[in-house]
Amino acid sequence: MTTLVLHRGSLRANPYERWLADRGEKIVLLGSAEQLALFGEELPTEAPYLHAEVLTDYDTGPHVAERAAALVEEFGVTDVVACQEFDIERAAALRERYDLPGQRPESARVYRDKWEMKQVAKAAGIPVADHVLLRAREVLDRFAERHGLPVVVKPRKGVLSLGVSVLRTREELDAWARDAELLAPDGEPQWLAEAFVVGSMCHIDGNVLDGRIATLWPSQYQYALADFRDRKGRVDIALDTADPLARRLVDFGERVLGAFGGPEHFAFHIEVFHTADDELVLCEAASRAGGAGVRDVQRVLFGFDPMEYPVRRQLGLPADAGERRDPDRLAGQLLFTKRPGVLRSLPDPATLPPGVVKYTTYAEVGQTVQDASHSGDFLAAFVIEGADRAETEEHIRVAEAWFRAGLDIG
DSSP, X not given: OEEEEEEOSOSTTOOHHHHTGGGTOEXXXXXXXXXHHHTTOOOOOSTTEEEEEEESSTTTOTHHHHHHHHHHHHHTOXXXXXXXXXXXXXXXXXXXXXXXXXXXXXXXXXXXXXXXXXXXXXXXXXXXXXXXXXXXXXXXXXHHHHHOSOEEEEETXXXXXXXXXXXXXXXXXXXXXXXXXXXXXXXXXXXXXXXXXXXXXXXXXXXXXXXXXEEEEEEEESSOTXXXXXXXXXXXXXXXXXXXXXXXXXXXXXXXXXHHOOOSSEEEEEEEEEETTSOEEEEEEESSOOSTTXXXXXXXXXXXXXXXXXXXXHXXXXXXXXTOOSOSSEEEEEEXXXXXXXXXXOOOGGGOXXXXXXXXXXXXXXXXXXXXXXXXXXXXXXXXXXXXXXHHHHHHHHHHHHHHHHOEEO
16 A cells, blocks of 8 residues: 655654554655755655655645646555545545545635635525625725725635735725736736624634544634734733633534545644634634644644544555543643844743643744744744643743843844
């Protein structure tokens, strides 16, 4: 049996050889040259890797799908694994073409195409913000006149908040419209405009295994995702089990999954507005694990990597998550995006404050750091746990003060 792994990100964070070890699987890896360089990693050369290579322009290049198909045929691939957003539709198309198990294009498209996503949600009675496909500049003007400013514009198939803009003034709208390529080469609209929703953003994460929801729990961002050049600590924290909002979000997440469907085994990440008038409105959903430290938070909440178990079950390996809906402990993230300057010092990791489960830095002392280019472009990231939300928040405050005191960049 041979598995083709489409990969973007850190190989250390995704040890496919360990995930698939007890099946004796042979692995063919196709990955991103840019990401391999970013994480300073080398391609694996030892068993169970049968072949490994990387391509440039991995995120958007059509050559990636062509090369993946060639590898399927050359190595007699029997399964395709894809854990990152850029690869969801590629993998689905390969499974359809070669009749392989796993997610197919119809469900992949619902989770990737924000226009299709919102149509399915509306048909199921799930609230979404007013929105429109931008076929021409005039469509954006009419939408702004009808809904007022600010207006949110986003790529139809975007990731990592890339390209998302909040147009707050007529001047910002005009400047954006002058530069935007509204139509793709095939003539399809590739941008969406949405009414601005006032409120906070929550997210619901978990796993579907063997066609049933195995885990599902909500968290709440304490920052604006699209504003990734702020200099504050960005906090994202799980909700208490006794919080009424948590129970409402659990129900909301179940409704979304019921409407969108999906393969037998997959991780999910659902973003939901909690509006100023106490309503829940779907922002968007993905059929993969959450980015940044969401996976690490889920490990604390439920005791396993939400990316690993769907991969194992897809390939027929055991992954006993049970049906644990309520976490035993709570956890959250503390994130600092990059800011430009020379990094002169970082705090001593030997003096980490209590509650820190994981602390990662993404630059070295003496390095010249560029400004953040997307919402996942971090200078440092913490995963922090506590017995409940109050204790977790206290640990986060202490960790933020510790990091700021030891940071010198400028």
